[in-house]
Amino acid sequence: MKRIICLHTLTPDQIAKIEQVAPGYTVTVAKSTDISSETVSDAEIIVGWSKHIVESALEANSKLKWIQTWSAGVDTLPLKRLEQRGTLLTNSSGVHAIPIAESIFAMLLSFSRQLHVAVRNQAEGKWEPKLASAGALTLTELRDKTLVIAGVGEIGRETARLAKAFGMKVIGVRRSGKALPDVDQMYTMDGLHEALSHGDYIVSILPLTDETHHLFDSSAFGAVKPGACFINVGRGPTVDTPSLLEALQTGQLGCAGLDVFEEEPLPVDHPLWKMPQVVITPHVAGSTDRYTERVVDIFVQNLQAYVNNQQLPRNLVDYSREY
Known part of the structure; x- marks a missing residue:
């Protein structure tokens, strides 16, 4: 047998x-x-x-x-x-397309409507209608904003579909550069930095390969639109963590939603934990x-x-x- x-x-x-x-x-x-x-x-x-x-x-x-x-x-x-x-x-x-796409939008909506700030204020009993946090976007809307998706596979396609329902413009980056429904413009990986320059919100769903290791480095973050929001639900080592920290500290990135990290669990003394413009989830975006x-x-x-x-x-x- x-x-x-x-x-x-x-x-x-x-x-x-x-x-x-x-x-x-x-x-x-x-x-x-x-x-x-x-x-x-x-x-x-x-x-x-x-x-x-x-x-x-x-x-x-x-x-x-x-x-x-x-x-x-x-x-x-x-x-x-x-x-x-x-x-x-x-x-x-x-398997992950629906839960991760929904996790992405949970983060997008949290940042656009500043829900992460409201929850932190609630824990402290603070009534603060301005909901402002250092470096973060002010109260805004997703409609007419540009979403850049790096790594448009099954998850990226579902994310793009939801983005169009919210009235967003969608730019994709994938190895083949092949066009897909719900993606307004598609770049190959060579065009990543050009794509990043247009994004109000940037989502990485990239797998970890030799090609993608530390793909999001100081050069990549330097190419983003100042104040953009970065979300990583792909693999932690695709991001150079010191470069991410610097981009958040200088305001080059306005906020970040992070489900994956180079080191997991994220060390308890890591500065990302205490940054008010950062939302952290413990590698659960795909759980369902x-x-x-x-x-x-x-x-x-x-x-x-x-x-x-x-x-x-x-x-x-x-x-x-x-x-």
Whole structure:
């Protein structure tokens, strides 16, 4: 009997759904810290990933042929070793589109209507109708503002759709430069700085690759429209943190909404915590009570193709691009 391991909790119905698609396989559901190395090396398919199973999964006698990650990003996986083994790798791109797009707009609306300032004033019992915070935008509207989206994949497309509903102009930046609905103007990555110069609000949804590491540096922040708002829901290391701090301190950036950081958890003494123009969330923008069902849907669709010796139709990672 061939084995599928899932490192995340599944309902009995979800397990049955997987078994129905792949009747020749047994499904093992366990935490990475509770599963034996023998069981890991016996698995042909692993759903999820963990540092605790790396050596067992990649040993010479491992039966591993395919990994379906639980996340959209794959930067924490040993990509070179997986590529050398010829291991198929699929991610969970698309699972996060709705919750992250809504998290982006939670931040956009917080900054445009200064809700983050009101909440802080509430905690101190302060009645302050001006709702002004150092360096932050004053009370304004999203309508007619320009939103720049760096990394227009599934999340970016959903964000653009919502932005148009708010009457915003949308500028996109993506590797291919290919036009998309709801994006008024699209740039390639070479045009990032030009795109940034037009944005009232800038959202980074970029994956972490060699190309995007510290892409948002002092040069990039120097290119933004003074006082613009920056939101990062992609990957923390795409941003050079000292350059971000400097841009916030000088007012080059008016505010920032940050869900991801170069170092996580963000150290308790980090100056970002106390900046009144910054909203911090602990890498939860993609969290939703519908997460598991969406990952399972992607996996089952791919599994159906896999057992029929067909190319996996959803989210096959290109090792050369690292996503």
